[in-house]
Amino acid sequence: MPKSHGSVRIDLDTSERASSELRWDQGIASRGHLKGQPATIIRPVSSPAARPATLTVEERGASQNASTTAISATDIAPRISPSWRYSMGTPSSTALCALLETQSTQQLLYHYRCLIASKLAWIDSVDNPWRSIILPMAMESPSLLFSILSMAAGDLSSKLSNASTPNDISTKSNIYRELAIKHLATELADYVTTTSINSLTPKGATITLAATLVLCNLEVKLPHSTLWPIHLRAARAVIHCCAINDHLSNATSDTHSFLLQKFHSMNAFASMSTFDDLEEASSDNLRHQHNNNNVFLEVLQIMQEVTRDQRRQMVNYHDVEPSVMDSCQEVRDKLSQARRKTTVLCREAIMTDSENTRSDLATIADMFYYAGLIYSHQLLALQCCPNQLGSWGSIILDKLDSLREVGSFCQNLLWPLFVAATEIPWDEERQTLLERRIQQIVELSGHWNGLRVLDFLRNFWKLRRVGRVNWIDLARDWAQRGESFIVI
Structure with a gap:
C-alpha cells in the first residue's frame, strides 16, 4: 500500500444539501383510487447555483501509518474550518489522532454525523446512538473508525455529481474498508482460543461487536455486495462468545443493548x-x-x-x-x-x-x-x-x-x-x-x-x-x- 494517497480536489456539496438531492413533488396518480388526481412523486432537485467550496485534501499517509504507530493519547483540536469541526474526545493512539487531524477525515466524520447517522436510525433524534454511541467508540477502535470513514467516503462519492475527481473519493472508501477489515480480522482472532478469550474485556467485546455491525451496514450500502452475511455471522459469533463467558457479560450496558x-x-x-x-x-x-x-x-x-x-x-x-x-x-x-x-x-x-x-x-x-x-x-x-x-x-x-x-x-x-x-x-x-x-x-x-x-x-x-x-x-x-x- 502506498504511503500517501495524494491529494484530491473536491467541489463540495455539503451534507445538508446532499440530503435533499431528491424530494417528493406533485404529479398525477396513474393507478388506484387516486388515478387521475394530484399525487406526490419524487423528482431530482437541481443543484443550487451558489456555494462552491473547492478544497485540497491531503491524507499525509495517515491511513497507512495508523496500523503501526505506538499508543499515546492526546486531545483532538482539529485545525480546520469551524463548519467541519467535530471533536469526539480522546483517541486511543497518536496514529488515530494524526488521521483525525486531517481535513479529509473531519469532512468524512461530519458527513457521517450529519447525514449517514440519520439514515441508519429508524428515526433521527438528539440521542441517535449511531452518533452518540458509535462515534465516541471509534476513538478506541481503528476497525470502527475506518469503517465509518469508508462508509462516509462511499456515500459522499455517490452524491458529489460535480466532484472533479470522484474516482479518488471512491478509492479512499475502498482503502478505508480494507483497513477496517484488516483490523477487525485481528480482533476476531482473539475469539478463537480459550487463552485469548480469557484476556478479553466486556468493553473490548462491545467495541468489536460495534465494528462488525458498522461493517455489515457498510456492505448493505454498497451496490450488489454479497459480503454483509459474513459480518453478520461475525457479530453473531461475538454475541455468542459473550453469552457463554461470564467475564464478558455486559447485559446492563446501554451500549451493548443497542448493539x-x-x-x-x-x-x-x-x-x-x-x-x-x-x-x-x-x-x-x-x-x-x-x-x-x-x-x-x-x-x-x-x-x-x-x-x-x-x-x-x-x-x-x-x-x-x-x-x-x-x-x-x-x-x-x-x-x-x-x-x-x-x-x-x-x-x-x-x-x-x-x-x-x-x-x-x-x-x-x-x-x-x-x-x-x-x-x-x-x-x-x-x-x-x-x-x-x-x-x-x-x-x-x-x-x-x-x-x-x-x-x-x-x-x-x-x-x-x-x-x-x-x-x-x-x-x-x-x-x-x-x-x-x-x-x-x-x-x-x-x-x-x-x-x-x-x-x-x-x-x-x-x-x-x-x-x-x-x-x-x-x-x-x-x-x-x-x-x-x-x-x-
Missing part, C-alpha cells in the same frame, strides 16, 4: 430473504427492548415469528398446522396492536411538532401494517382472504404517494415497497412506477444494496409472466446460488 438490538433487527430482516438457521434468542431481544430508537420493532418482531413458523413448517411438514382462520385473526390482532404502539413511539421519538412529520410517520406505520399482512399470508399460505393481498399492496403504494417528508424517513420504505411489489407481477405500469420509486429511494437513503432487491423483483416479475412462481421459492434459489439479498 444487540441492531444485530437482531438486521438478522430479522435478513431471515426474510435468506434461509440460514434462525437464532432462537433473537425474539426475546426484539420483544423486550423498546425505546425511541426502535419504533418499528413491534412489527419486525411479528414478522420474525412468522418467518420462523414458516421455516419450521418446511422442516416439520408432518406437524398439525393451526386453523387458517385462527392464524389469520391472530396475525391481524398482533399487527393492529403493533401499529398502535408504533404510532405512539413515533410521536415520542420525533424532534419536531410538524404536522407533516407526525402524519408521515403514521402513514409509514400503516404501510408496515399492510406489508405485514401480505407477508404473513404469503409465508403461512393463508387462504382466508387471497383477493385482499393485491388490494393491500395498492394501499401501500397509495400511502407512499401521500408522504411529504420522505427524505427524513426514506430508510424505512424499502421493505413495505418490496412486499407490495410481490403482489403486482402482471401490472407492467405499476412495475415501472415501482422500479423508479425504489431507485429513487435507494439514492436518497444511500442503501445501494437495494439495487440488488430491484434485480430480484425484475427476475420475479419476468418469471411470473411465463408461469406461476412464488417469490419465497425464488429467493431460496438465489440463496442457494450464493446470491442472497437483504431488504432493508
Whole structure:
C-alpha cells in the first residue's frame, strides 16, 4: 500500500444539501383510487447555483501509518474550518489522532454525523446512538473508525455529481474498508482460543461487536455486495462468545443493548430473504427492548415469528398446522396492536411538532401494517382472504404517494415497497412506477444494496409472466446460488 494517497480536489456539496438531492413533488396518480388526481412523486432537485467550496485534501499517509504507530493519547483540536469541526474526545493512539487531524477525515466524520447517522436510525433524534454511541467508540477502535470513514467516503462519492475527481473519493472508501477489515480480522482472532478469550474485556467485546455491525451496514450500502452475511455471522459469533463467558457479560450496558438490538433487527430482516438457521434468542431481544430508537420493532418482531413458523413448517411438514382462520385473526390482532404502539413511539421519538412529520410517520406505520399482512399470508399460505393481498399492496403504494417528508424517513420504505411489489407481477405500469420509486429511494437513503432487491423483483416479475412462481421459492434459489439479498 502506498504511503500517501495524494491529494484530491473536491467541489463540495455539503451534507445538508446532499440530503435533499431528491424530494417528493406533485404529479398525477396513474393507478388506484387516486388515478387521475394530484399525487406526490419524487423528482431530482437541481443543484443550487451558489456555494462552491473547492478544497485540497491531503491524507499525509495517515491511513497507512495508523496500523503501526505506538499508543499515546492526546486531545483532538482539529485545525480546520469551524463548519467541519467535530471533536469526539480522546483517541486511543497518536496514529488515530494524526488521521483525525486531517481535513479529509473531519469532512468524512461530519458527513457521517450529519447525514449517514440519520439514515441508519429508524428515526433521527438528539440521542441517535449511531452518533452518540458509535462515534465516541471509534476513538478506541481503528476497525470502527475506518469503517465509518469508508462508509462516509462511499456515500459522499455517490452524491458529489460535480466532484472533479470522484474516482479518488471512491478509492479512499475502498482503502478505508480494507483497513477496517484488516483490523477487525485481528480482533476476531482473539475469539478463537480459550487463552485469548480469557484476556478479553466486556468493553473490548462491545467495541468489536460495534465494528462488525458498522461493517455489515457498510456492505448493505454498497451496490450488489454479497459480503454483509459474513459480518453478520461475525457479530453473531461475538454475541455468542459473550453469552457463554461470564467475564464478558455486559447485559446492563446501554451500549451493548443497542448493539444487540441492531444485530437482531438486521438478522430479522435478513431471515426474510435468506434461509440460514434462525437464532432462537433473537425474539426475546426484539420483544423486550423498546425505546425511541426502535419504533418499528413491534412489527419486525411479528414478522420474525412468522418467518420462523414458516421455516419450521418446511422442516416439520408432518406437524398439525393451526386453523387458517385462527392464524389469520391472530396475525391481524398482533399487527393492529403493533401499529398502535408504533404510532405512539413515533410521536415520542420525533424532534419536531410538524404536522407533516407526525402524519408521515403514521402513514409509514400503516404501510408496515399492510406489508405485514401480505407477508404473513404469503409465508403461512393463508387462504382466508387471497383477493385482499393485491388490494393491500395498492394501499401501500397509495400511502407512499401521500408522504411529504420522505427524505427524513426514506430508510424505512424499502421493505413495505418490496412486499407490495410481490403482489403486482402482471401490472407492467405499476412495475415501472415501482422500479423508479425504489431507485429513487435507494439514492436518497444511500442503501445501494437495494439495487440488488430491484434485480430480484425484475427476475420475479419476468418469471411470473411465463408461469406461476412464488417469490419465497425464488429467493431460496438465489440463496442457494450464493446470491442472497437483504431488504432493508
